[in-house]
Amino acid sequence: IENGGTGANSYDELEDNLELGELAKKDLIRDSLWSGEELSMVNGGTQASFAMHARYNLNLGALSVLDWIGDDQWYGPPLSIENGGTGGNSFDQLEDNLQLGEMASKDVIRDAFWSGEELSMENGGTQASFAMHARYNLNLGALSVLDWIGD
Structure with a gap:
């Protein structure tokens, strides 16, 4: 040796x-x-024989064993927008904090809700407020308004 x-x-x-x-x-x-003995934390262990003791040694809180957080587990002020929340306790606060407009709560846009400029052709509109202007913008000819053509 x-x-x-x-x-x-x-x-x-x-x-x-x-x-x-x-x-x-x-x-x-x-x-x-x-x-x-339990492997010390210095050497990569948890210094515990039971999961509860390991969580204690790692300074893990009660939320560490949950898969999700519901209303029952939440305590404190509303989660800020910066941290993924809305920062509000009500729908009105949500609208204010996220600066949502009236259209945000609509499922569809109807003429009664529309008050802006004509929707551009690039965004799927005709860029016109009147049918005649829409036909012009779409480069449609005189036949576009006919239902049939006779002899």
């Missing part, structure tokens, strides 16, 4: 000479092989 060898002629002598323990022959450590 002094000269860099093992000083052994067999595997058993090797184990004895190098004072190898049971774990020296293992590729990994499973729960069934572990019989020591």
Whole structure:
């Protein structure tokens, strides 16, 4: 051993000479092989034998075991817009905080709701307020208003 060898002629002598323990022959450590103290946090463990103690040692709160947060778990002021919330406790506050206009609560846009400029052709409109102007903008000819053509 002094000269860099093992000083052994067999595997058993090797184990004895190098004072190898049971774990020296293992590729990994499973729960069934572990019989020591809890692995310290300094060495990558949780320093606990139970999940509850591990959460305590890691300073995890009650929300750490939840998959989602509902109204029953929420306590405190409304979640800010910066953190993914609306910053409000009511629909009116939501509208104000998110600066929503009247159209935000509509499912469809009807003529009664429309008060802006003509919708451009680039955005799917005709860029016209009157049928005649729409036909002109769409480059339609005189036949476009006829239902049929006779002899």
